[in-house]
Amino acid sequence: MAIKLSMKIIIGVVIVVIVIVGFVMYYLQFVQKGPQLPSQFKLGAVLDYTGVFAACAKAEEIGIKLAIDEINAKGGLFGRIPIVLVTRDGESKPEVQLRRFRELVEVERVHFAMGTCHAGGAYSLMKESIKVGIPFWPSPVMAWQAFNKTERAPWTFTAWPPTWSVGYAMCAFAVKELGAKNVYFFARTDAWGWGIRDGCKAALEKYGGVMVGYDEFTLGTPDYTPYITRMIAAKPDIVVSTTFGGDQVTFLKQARELGLYGVTKVMVFTSHLVMKGIPPEALKGVYAVVFFYHDIPQGLVDSETYRLMREFTEKVISSTGEPPDPYTFVNYVEVKVLARALEKLGKIENIKPEEFEKAVLELGSIPTPKGEMRFNEAGLPIYKYGFFLGIGKGPEERTYAYDYLKIVSVIGGEEILPPLSLLGYR
Amino acid sequence: MVDILIIIRQTLYGVAIGLIFALISLGLSLTYGKMKIINMAHMLFYALGAYLVFTTSILAGNFWYGVILSCIVCFILGMLSEQVLKYLYGKTIEYTLIVTYAILIIGTDVIKSVWGVDFKAVAPPKELTWFIPLLGIEFYRVFVIIICVVLYLSTILFMRYSILGKVITAFIDNDEHLQALGINPRTATIALFALGSALAGIGGALHAPLYAPYPYMASDLIPYSFATIVCGGAGSVTGTLLGGIILGLAYSYSGYIQPYLSPIVTFLILFITLIIKPEGILGTK
Numbered sequence: 001m002a003i004k005l006s007m008k009i010i011i012g013v014v015i016v017v018i019v020i021v022g023f024v025m026y027y028l029q030f031v032q033k034g035p036q037l038p039s040q041f042k043l044g045a046v047l048d049y050t051g052v053f054a055a056c057a058k059a060e061e062i063g064i065k066l067a068i069d070e071i072n073a074k075g076g077l078f079g080r081i082p083i084v085l086v087t088r089d090g091e092s093k094p095e096v097q098l099r100r101f102r103e104l105v106e107v108e109r110v111h112f113a114m115g116t117c118h119a120g121g122a123y124s125l126m127k128e129s130i131k132v133g134i135p136f137w138p139s140p141v142m143a144w145q146a147f148n149k150t151e152r153a154p155w156t157f158t159a160w161p162p163t164w165s166v167g168y169a170m171c172a173f174a175v176k177e178l179g180a181k182n183v184y185f186f187a188r189t190d191a192w193g194w195g196i197r198d199g200c201k202a203a204l205e206k207y208g209g210v211m212v213g214y215d216e217f218t219l220g221t222p223d224y225t226p227y228i229t230r231m232i233a234a235k236p237d238i239v240v241s242t243t244f245g246g247d248q249v250t251f252l253k254q255a256r257e258l259g260l261y262g263v264t265k266v267m268v269f270t271s272h273l274v275m276k277g278i279p280p281e282a283l284k285g286v287y288a289v290v291f292f293y294h295d296i297p298q299g300l301v302d303s304e305t306y307r308l309m310r311e312f313t314e315k316v317i318s319s320t321g322e323p324p325d326p327y328t329f330v331n332y333v334e335v336k337v338l339a340r341a342l343e344k345l346g347k348i349e350n351i352k353p354e355e356f357e358k359a360v361l362e363l364g365s366i367p368t369p370k371g372e373m374r375f376n377e378a379g380l381p382i383y384k385y386g387f388f389l390g391i392g393k394g395p396e397e398r399t400y401a402y403d404y405l406k407i408v409s410v411i412g413g414e415e416i417l418p419p420l421s422l423l424g425y426r
Numbered sequence: 427m428v429d430i431l432i433i434i435r436q437t438l439y440g441v442a443i444g445l446i447f448a449l450i451s452l453g454l455s456l457t458y459g460k461m462k463i464i465n466m467a468h469m470l471f472y473a474l475g476a477y478l479v480f481t482t483s484i485l486a487g488n489f490w491y492g493v494i495l496s497c498i499v500c501f502i503l504g505m506l507s508e509q510v511l512k513y514l515y516g517k518t519i520e521y522t523l524i525v526t527y528a529i530l531i532i533g534t535d536v537i538k539s540v541w542g543v544d545f546k547a548v549a550p551p552k553e554l555t556w557f558i559p560l561l562g563i564e565f566y567r568v569f570v571i572i573i574c575v576v577l578y579l580s581t582i583l584f585m586r587y588s589i590l591g592k593v594i595t596a597f598i599d600n601d602e603h604l605q606a607l608g609i610n611p612r613t614a615t616i617a618l619f620a621l622g623s624a625l626a627g628i629g630g631a632l633h634a635p636l637y638a639p640y641p642y643m644a645s646d647l648i649p650y651s652f653a654t655i656v657c658g659g660a661g662s663v664t665g666t667l668l669g670g671i672i673l674g675l676a677y678s679y680s681g682y683i684q685p686y687l688s689p690i691v692t693f694l695i696l697f698i699t700l701i702i703k704p705e706g707i708l709g710t711k
Contacts, residue, residue: 050543051543052543052544054542054543054544055544215685217685220640222545222637222638222640222643222646223636223637223638225439225636225678225681226678226681226682226685226688227685229432229435229436229439229681229682230682230685232432232562233429233432233682245544245545246544246545246638246640247545249545249547249638250545250547250637250638253547253549253638254636257550257555257563257564257566257567257635257636258435258562258563258564259557259561259562259563259564262557262562263562277544277545277547278547279547279549281549282547
């Protein structure tokens with residue numbers, strides 16, 4: 001009996017010792033190191049590889065991949081977690097973009113998402129991101145209303161100034177630089193056109209311009225003759241056109257053929273992607289506002305910014321053979337910024353919108369290929385050099401294939417962003 | 427008071443667009459008027475003409491090659507399309523509508539896969555890009571009017587004085603008499619399709635520099651084409667011309683007042699024509 005009791009005690013002590021040793025080993029192995037980070041960071045992107053925005057998707061992808069390559073060359077996030085890009089084709093349709101986004105979240109289990117080429121689609125994805133718990137940053141220019149305090153997902157930021165800023169810059173240039181006070185505004189019938197119009201109105205109010213004419217056109221209009229005839233009849237100082245993409249190619253071609261250039265100045269917001277398709281004769285003498293351009297004259301920006309822009313341009317040219325489009329620049333910057341924000345946050349999963357927002361805002365001044373940038377509390381970027389004004393070069397003036405513009409002026413700072421009071425932040 | 431130059435410009439624009447409507451719609455008018463086939467796929471020849479001229483402009487730097495190529499290719503394809511569409515002879519209008527619309531959709535997707543989805547920019551030939559003094563518009567827009575008139579007159583003369591043209595005219599008037607003369611009506615139908623398709627192709631090629639070729643241009647022009655036919659009178663060559671010009675001018679003038687009025691006014695005219703004279707201005711009951 002005494003022997004059986006002592007055996008039981010011995011067995012009990014051994015079990016207790018094993019349990020204690022087990023706990024200690026678990027603690028040393030796992031708890032002290034903290035929660036384990038995933039072995040890779042999956043970045044999802046809904047890019048419109050097919051459909052009307054196909055060219056934009058390519059430009060966005062170049063920027064995203066360039067940034068990922070640079071981050072992974074240093075080991076990835078935290079120096080050890082490589083970023084893996086997972087894409088889906090949004091087909092240039094918002095309903096498809098939403099479905100693909102859900103696929104990325106539910107099937108691919110991405111940690112972060114970006115995209116699309118369509119502001120409306122990107123807006124839907126931003127709203128969906130809160131429901132699915134994955135941060136989302138838009139790739140296209142967004143309607144300024146998307147950054148209203150009641151609309152914006154807290155973790156959503158953008159490296160593109162919104163449509164309001166585009167319009168503000170265009171009309172500020174028109175009045176201040178070109179002395180064109182009487183503006184004929186040509187708006188696309190959607191948030192793109194109306195957002196640019198709103199910004200233009202603000203600039204005209206500030207600088208003493210007047211909107212003497214206004215017309216709206218729908219996306220995909222193939223014949224602008226009736227509109228152009230009305231513009232000619234109105235004889236404004238300048239026509240500010242919100243055509244973009246294929247519409248811009250068609251509009252400028254027809255504007256030239258109908259003699260609009262002989263009557264008034266014409267101003268568009270454009271990019272390398274679009275200018276590639278514009279016949280040189282149709283671009284000659286047109287005032288073009290661009291967000292990023294590959295051939296800025298020295299002296300227009302500070303020497304450091306000039307160096308950064310040239311460096312980025314060379315990088316993209318060596319990898320793609322073409323200069324960077326603003327879509328490439330923006331998506332490159334967004335990936336770089338989100339990487340920094342995640343490292344500041346110290347985690348890549350279970351991120352709360354407000355904590356991510358705080359991490360991004362705390363980054364402060366962020367280096368970009370266009371100089372220093374910082375975000376305001378509405379998630380919008382403040383660039384010292386926001387937009388550039390260029391004059392289109394004709395075929396005889398061009399010295400190389402992509403020599404579209406002569407850049408003559410720049411505008412930037414908080415002035416070109418919609419006021420925070422307009423966005424509900426004050 | 428509207429500037430007289432604006433009126434002239436709008437008139438030139440309206441006549442140009444109207445003549446293009448007429449040229450493109452002529453083949454459709456004759457096949458619909460005679461054979462009661464609503465051939466939606468006919469507009470693909472218009473689109474093909476535009477894209478062929480775009481391609482030759484890029485590859486060979488020559489606009490005129492594109493026009494000639496459009497004519498030849500669309501002529502041949504027109505003949506081939508008749509071989510397919512002959513199975514629709516005698517079928518109900520609903521049936522032909524569905525079949526030809528399906529062909530149109532297939533054709534549109536073929537265009538997308540070959541040429542992409544972007545709008546294309548086609549420059550007019552350099553020798554026609556000089557600006558008309560006072561008017562300040564490119565001469566090419568006036569050239570389109572001239573060439574369309576020449577083509578139309580040539581077609582009328584062909585139909586009236588050539589043997590094949592007479593066969594086609596006889597077929598349109600009464601195919602039983604044609605058969606009685608020992609002439610196979612299929613000769614007429616093949617020629618009709620080929621001629622109509624070639625004209626549509628040339629119309630597309632001429633229109634391309636004024637417009638922007640894009641994949642859906644064929645389907646977008648269908649309502650205007652049918653409006654031209656119905657207003658002018660299905661089966662009438664002169665009626666189609668008149669219908670095209672009237673609608674083109676209406677499109678142009680109303681567009682000057684407000685661009686969104688163009689389609690409204692155009693189809694209002696169609697509506698009024700159907701109420702007052704359902705067979706069309708020069709159509710027969």
